[in-house]
Amino acid sequence: MEKLKEIRSYMDENGIDTALITTPDNVFYLSGFKSNPHERLLAVAVFRDAEPFVIAPKMELPDVQAAGWTGDAVGHEDTDDAWEIVARSVKERGIAPSLIAIEKSHMNVERYERLRELYPEAAFTGLDSKLNAMRNIKDEAELEKLREAARLADYAVEVGCREIAEGKTELEILTAIEFEMKKKGVSHMSFDTMVLSGKKTASPHGKPGSRKIQKGDFILFDLGVVWEGYCSDITRTVAFGEPTAEMREIYETVRRAEQAAVEAVQPGIRAMDLDKTARDVITEAGYGEYFTHRLGHGLGISVHEFPSLHGSNEMELEEGMVFTIEPGIYHPEITGVRIEDDVVVTADGVEVLTQFPKELQIIG
Amino acid sequence: MEKLKEIRSYMDENGIDTALITTPDNVFYLSGFKSNPHERLLAVAVFRDAEPFVIAPKMELPDVQAAGWTGDAVGHEDTDDAWEIVARSVKERGIAPSLIAIEKSHMNVERYERLRELYPEAAFTGLDSKLNAMRNIKDEAELEKLREAARLADYAVEVGCREIAEGKTELEILTAIEFEMKKKGVSHMSFDTMVLSGKKTASPHGKPGSRKIQKGDFILFDLGVVWEGYCSDITRTVAFGEPTAEMREIYETVRRAEQAAVEAVQPGIRAMDLDKTARDVITEAGYGEYFTHRLGHGLGISVHEFPSLHGSNEMELEEGMVFTIEPGIYHPEITGVRIEDDVVVTADGVEVLTQFPKELQIIG
Numbered sequence: 093m094e095k096l097k098e099i100r101s102y103m104d105e106n107g108i109d110t111a112l113i114t115t116p117d118n119v120f121y122l123s124g125f126k127s128n129p130h131e132r133l134l135a136v137a138v139f140r141d142a143e144p145f146v147i148a149p150k151m152e153l154p155d156v157q158a159a160g161w162t163g164d165a166v167g168h169e170d171t172d173d174a175w176e177i178v179a180r181s182v183k184e185r186g187i188a189p190s191l192i193a194i195e196k197s198h199m200n201v202e203r204y205e206r207l208r209e210l211y212p213e214a215a216f217t218g219l220d221s222k223l224n225a226m227r228n229i230k231d232e233a234e235l236e237k238l239r240e241a242a243r244l245a246d247y248a249v250e251v252g253c254r255e256i257a258e259g260k261t262e263l264e265i266l267t268a269i270e271f272e273m274k275k276k277g278v279s280h281m282s283f284d285t286m287v288l289s290g291k292k293t294a295s296p297h298g299k300p301g302s303r304k305i306q307k308g309d310f311i312l313f314d315l316g317v318v319w320e321g322y323c324s325d326i327t328r329t330v331a332f333g334e335p336t337a338e339m340r341e342i343y344e345t346v347r348r349a350e351q352a353a354v355e356a357v358q359p360g361i362r363a364m365d366l367d368k369t370a371r372d373v374i375t376e377a378g379y380g381e382y383f384t385h386r387l388g389h390g391l392g393i394s395v396h397e398f399p400s401l402h403g404s405n406e407m408e409l410e411e412g413m414v415f416t417i418e419p420g421i422y423h424p425e426i427t428g429v430r431i432e433d434d435v436v437v438t439a440d441g442v443e444v445l446t447q448f449p450k451e452l453q454i455i456g
Numbered sequence: 457m458e459k460l461k462e463i464r465s466y467m468d469e470n471g472i473d474t475a476l477i478t479t480p481d482n483v484f485y486l487s488g489f490k491s492n493p494h495e496r497l498l499a500v501a502v503f504r505d506a507e508p509f510v511i512a513p514k515m516e517l518p519d520v521q522a523a524g525w526t527g528d529a530v531g532h533e534d535t536d537d538a539w540e541i542v543a544r545s546v547k548e549r550g551i552a553p554s555l556i557a558i559e560k561s562h563m564n565v566e567r568y569e570r571l572r573e574l575y576p577e578a579a580f581t582g583l584d585s586k587l588n589a590m591r592n593i594k595d596e597a598e599l600e601k602l603r604e605a606a607r608l609a610d611y612a613v614e615v616g617c618r619e620i621a622e623g624k625t626e627l628e629i630l631t632a633i634e635f636e637m638k639k640k641g642v643s644h645m646s647f648d649t650m651v652l653s654g655k656k657t658a659s660p661h662g663k664p665g666s667r668k669i670q671k672g673d674f675i676l677f678d679l680g681v682v683w684e685g686y687c688s689d690i691t692r693t694v695a696f697g698e699p700t701a702e703m704r705e706i707y708e709t710v711r712r713a714e715q716a717a718v719e720a721v722q723p724g725i726r727a728m729d730l731d732k733t734a735r736d737v738i739t740e741a742g743y744g745e746y747f748t749h750r751l752g753h754g755l756g757i758s759v760h761e762f763p764s765l766h767g768s769n770e771m772e773l774e775e776g777m778v779f780t781i782e783p784g785i786y787h788p789e790i791t792g793v794r795i796e797d798d799v800v801v802t803a804d805g806v807e808v809l810t811q812f813p814k815e816l817q818i819i820g
Contacts, residue, residue, distance in 0.1 A: 130760070131561070171768065194565065197495070201560040201568045202582070218566070263638050271631040275666060279648075302639060396494070404535065 095122055095226065096144060102222050103140045103193065110182065110189040111138040111219055112207075115198045117393045118223050119146075125159040126321050127152055133174035133203075142185035147178055175203075179210050193219040228390070228398050229412035234322065235436060238391070238414055241282075241324035242434050242445035244317045248273055249328045249448045252287065252313045256332055256455050262287045262300040265311075273317055282316035282323035282395040293329065293428035296385060296420065307333035307456065310343075310427045316395060323395040325416050326446045327432030330453040338426050342379065343452050349373035349419040350431040350450070353387060357417075357435055357442035363405035370419040371403070379421045388416035391434055413437045414445075459486055459590065460508060466586050467504045467557065474546065474553040475502040475583055476571075479562045481757045482587050483510075489523040490685050491516055497538035497567075506549035511542055539567075543574050557583040592754070592762050593776035598686065599800060602755070602778055605646075605688035606798050606809035608681045612637055613692045613812045616651065616677045620696055620819045626651045626664040629675075637681055646680035646687035646759040657693065657792030660749060660784065671697035671820065674707075674791045680759060687759040689780050690810045691796030694817040702790050706743065707816050713737035713783040714795045714814070717751060721781075721799055721806035727769035734783040735767070743785045752780035755798055777801045778809075 099122070103111060113122055113136040120126040122136045123146050134152075138144045143163060146156050150167030157165065166181050168174040182189065189211050194204070196218040208216075230238065251272045255265045266287040273281065288298045289305040293312040305311060309332045316325035329343065353370040367387040374383045386402035391414050399407055401415055418432030434445040463486070467475060477486055477500040484490040486500045487510050498516075502508045507527060510520050514531030521529065530545050532538040546553065553575050558568070560582040572580075594602065615636045619629045630651040637645065652662045653669040657676040669675060673696045680689035693707065717734040731751040738747045750766035755778050763771055765779055777800070784794030798809040 170766075196565040196569070199565050201558065201563050201565065201580075202584075204565045204568070205560070216565075220566075263635065267631060267635040267638070271627065274627050274631070274664075279663065284643075299643065300638075402534075 093122075094231070096138060098226060099138050099219075099222070100140060103138070106191075106217070108191045108193045108217065109140050110187060110191075111193040112136075112178075112199075113138070113195060113219065113223070114203075115195050118195065118227075120321055120393060121223075121227060123156070123159065123161045125156045125161055127155070132170075133168065133178075135178070137178065137182065139185060139187055142187055145181055147174065147181070175206050175210060189214045191215050191217060193217050195220050195223065224398055227392060229410060230392060230414050230436070231412070234392065235414070237320045237322040238324065238434065238436070239445055241317055241319035241322050242326070242447070244273065244276060244278060244319060245315060245324040245326040245434075246446055246448045247276070248315050248317065249313050249326060252311075253330055253453065253455055256305065256311060256330070258306065258456070259304050261302045261304050262289055262292075263302060265305075266300050269313075269315065278317045278319065280318045282318050282325060286312065286314035288312045288428070289332075291424070291427065294422045294424045294426075295428065296422055296430070305332055308335070309333075310335065310339060310429065312428060312430060314430065314432065321393055323391055323393070324434055324446070325391055325395055325432065326434065326448065327418055327430045328448050328450075328453075329429045329431065330455055332455050334454065335452070340452065341377075342421050342423060342427060343429050345374055345377040345379055346419055346421050346429045346431050347450055347452075350417060350433065353417045353419065354433060354435060354442060354444060357409065357437055359409060359411050359437055359439065361409050363399055363401045363407050363409065364403050366409070366417075367401050367403045367405075370417070374419060374421060379423070382421045382423050383419060384422060385420070388418050388432075390415045409437050411437050411439050457486075458595070460502060462590060463502050463583075463586070464504060467502070470555075470581070472555045472557045472581065473504050474551060474555075475557040476500075476542075476563075477502065477559060477583065477587070478567075479559050482559065482591075484685055484757060485587075485591060487520070487523065487525045489520045489525055491519070496534075497532065497542075499542070501542065501546065503549060503551055506551055509545055511538065511545070539570050539574060553578045555579050555581060557581050559584050559587065588762055591756060593774060594756060594778050594800070595776070598756065599778070601684045601686040602688065602798065602800070603809055605681055605683035605686050606690070606811070608637065608640060608642060608683060609679060609688040609690040609798075610810055610812045611640070612679050612681065613677050613690060616675075617694055617817060617819055620669065620675060620694070622670065622820070623668050625666045625668050626653055626656075627666060629669075630664050633677075633679065642681045642683065644682045646682050646689060650676065650678035652676045652792070653696075655788070655791065658786045658788045658790075659792065660786055660794070669696055672699070673697075674699065674703060674793065676792060676794060678794065678796065685757055687755055687757070688798055688810070689755055689759055689796065690798065690812065691782055691794045692812055692814075692817075693793045693795065694819055696819050698818065699816070704816065705741075706785050706787060706791060707793050709738055709741040709743055710783055710785050710793045710795050711814055711816075714781060714797065717781045717783065718797060718799060718806060718808060721773065721801055722804065723773060723775050723801055725773050727763055727765045727771045727773065728767050730773070730781075731765050731767045731769075734781070738783060738785060743787070746785045746787050747783055748786060749784070752782050752796075754779045773801050775801050775803050
């Protein structure tokens with residue numbers, strides 16, 4: 093498998109003989125097996141000079157294989173000392189670890205102390221930055237899943253628009269959307285679905301409730317699905333009946349800002365400059381103080397991952413990075429508007445994954 | 457606050473001058489503030505000889521106070537080094553830590569190394585077992601929240617039963633339940649709601665889907681809500697139309713097993729013996745091989761916490777412990793049945809929090 097090969101050459105270059113990957117998202121990334129093991133041990137063990145193995149709770153072993161892992165998989169039960177089993181499997185491979193790579197931002201002190209007991213002569217190093225760098229760049233198989241997740245998010249917004257009717261509550265619309273997603277085989281939304289109406293749209297972290305929508309409202313959908321382990325995240329703001337001129341102006345400002353940032357995406361542009369591209373449009377229109385958050389965030393196995401699109405991130409974008417572009421204006425007296433797309437940096441520009449129209453949709 | 461006082465006397469007894477609590481659930485337990493900070497630092501710092509403080513992302517400080525924390529609260533922004541701010545606040549209190557307690561099963565190696573850099577002379581110890589022991593015994597304020605969470609779970613099952621009708625899918629019933637809960641102000645279910653019908657009830661981890669329910673099915677609801685930070689977890693199995701004699705026999709066996717375990721609850725009984733009480737009933741009826749999991753699990757801020765009610769746990773139950781009792785029989789050719797209550801160990805026996813009837817309900 094390509095990804096394991098890349099880990100191994102990194103190990104080669106850095107004199108690492110043993111690597112233990114324990115973040116559930118990274119275990120999924122390397123093995124295809126997604127699970128939340130809670131306090132139980134789940135890890136991929138990779139060696140410079142031997143075959144890798146997965147260690148997982150015994151009852152999950154069939155799922156490890158079903159997920160496509162063709163290597164060795166060892167199980168442990170609640171009455172076992174899982175670390176003894178790790179040590180035995182390492183020994184069986186003829187490995188005596190001298191430099192062990194772990195995920196320092198994930199492994200807890202209890203496990204670390206246990207490992208140091210098992211291998212008192214070994215040194216430890218972090219694998220975190222290598223894994224982050226790898227996950228930052230999506231390959232074609234990952235992009236295919238992200239595209240499908242985005243298509244489902246588009247459809248979810250379509251369902252939401254269809255449900256809009258005088259007197260319906262935010263929660264009723266939300267429930268209809270999630271029900272339709274479940275019927276499409278989506279087992280989890282990528283975060284709590286947001287359906288906000290009227291002035292509530294002006295709260296970037298508002299909570300859907302029993303407010304009944306009414307003519308003249310903007311309605312904001314912010315939602316995403318998890319599809320084969322990959323997340324989407326879309327925001328659209330639509331009008332129920334005729335909006336006022338002020339509402340239209342805010343909408344069009346956000347739309348221009350969003351479009352400007354999307355069009356500026358290409359390899360080599362810095363994250364901070366992309367943020368500035370959108371922010372300048374909003375500031376020049378006089379709404380700068382109402383755009384209160386960063387431009388966007390990376391998207392993949394996690395709904396928030398690298399890169400972060402904020403005003404002081406000097407990182408240059410590269411082909412294969414996937415992130416959201418989601419400027420907003422939150423005017424407490426008029427309305428809130430946010431428009432969010434999921435985009436991929438391509439060799440010569442950008443691929444936009446979310447396709448729901450951005451021209452102001454006026455419903456009813 | 458009582459709980460902080462208890463932490464402080466533990467620190468006194470063990471010569472700990474500084475404690476850093478970082479698990480979101482334990483931060484909530486000690487401060488009343490519930491938040492998932494992701495990679496950002498959120499902690500309660502407790503001292504033997506000085507006032508405690510909460511450190512949290514700056515934008516969340518108003519929520520910390522709104523949650524009832526009356527002590528000091530310091531904020532950090534993404535551009536700050538949060539640990540520098542911790543060190544400064546510790547220093548301002550005139551504390552030079554020499555023995556620092558951390559949650560070893562939660563703190564990651566990256567943070568631990570940072571702490572050891574900040575305090576190279578200090579020793580470190582775990583606070584985990586003390587916190588687990590405290591959370592194991594619920595006080596009256598916690599019980600009040602657990603009671604309300606259980607009442608809402610009862611109501612959710614009631615809603616589910618009302619929704620049962622020929623041709624409806626599991627997902628339709630599930631959606632109606634969750635919608636009603638949201639209307640009651642429940643923002644999160646405590647885990648993925650389960651509505652299974654027909655033979656699917658025989659899978660303890662089955663997934664609700666588009667199967668249409670039909671007369672002669674058993675329908676299994678397993679669900680819970682989070683209420684003011686505390687979880688409930690109920691299972692009821694009901695009949696849609698007349699069940700067969702075999703189905704009835706399985707149902708009554710589970711009911712007798714569950715009832716026997718509930719009635720056996722009292723201070724001093726061992727967890728393993730409670731498991732055995734229910735298991736014996738099922739085994740004697742000839743279904744032992746179909747009861748494939750432990751009797752139950754602790755319940756509180758987490759939906760799975762201590763104590764664990766399994767066949768080799770010798771822990772004696774104590775007044776104030778809260779857990780589920782949930783025997784089941786999963787017969788692939790006939791049906792699955794599980795009945796689950798949330799119970800509290802009282803001074804002289806048991807208080808059952810979930811109240812939905814356990815006599816077989818025949819609907820339609």
